Amino acid sequence: MLDKNMKYLAVAGTVLILVLLGGGYYFMQQKAPPTPITGLRCDSAYFNFVVGKPEVIVSASGVDSAETTSVSCAFSFEDPEGTASASTAQAQLEDVPGGKGFKCHDKDKVFPKGSTKFSVAVTDNRGESSSCASTVYIP
Structure with missing residues (x-):
């Protein structure tokens, strides 16, 4: 038993x-639902060398709220001699958890040897703005 x-x-x-x-x-x-993105944020500014050419592609990426329909990027550069230049680009938007992600590129930039500082001011269609910066070093 x-x-x-x-x-x-x-x-x-x-x-x-x-x-x-x-x-x-x-x-x-x-999983917990993603936290909604509440505003425009520029997360990083970076650059890539073009293989086989003296050109550099400078880029910025970040996130914005889901209501955003467009983001514009204003690049400003200062080369080692102190000469300033600027350009603009429209960002590519993509859906990300909690909002929209963006990437903007300024292609075919030729910089002199040395450190060129660049900053990116981003603005969305709702008037919000953010910025980020980096340095390109050309040996």
Whole structure:
């Protein structure tokens, strides 16, 4: 009699452990909804060399709220001699969790040797603005 009760207890314990493990796995898989992006933010300014050419592509990326329909980027440059220049570009928008992401590029820039500082001022269609900066070093 005791042997039979032990078997039932072992089976019930095994089932309980499997239910707890399965429930834990199920609840661990559920993710919290993304936090909504509430405003324009320029996250990074960066550059890439064009292979085989003396040109550089300067870029900026960031995020904005889901209501945004356009983002414009104003690039400003200061070369090692102190000469200033500027250009503008329209950003490419893409959906990201909680809002919109943007990337804008200014292509085919030729910089003199040395460190050229550049900053990017971004503005969206709602009038919000943000900025970020970086330095391009040409050896």
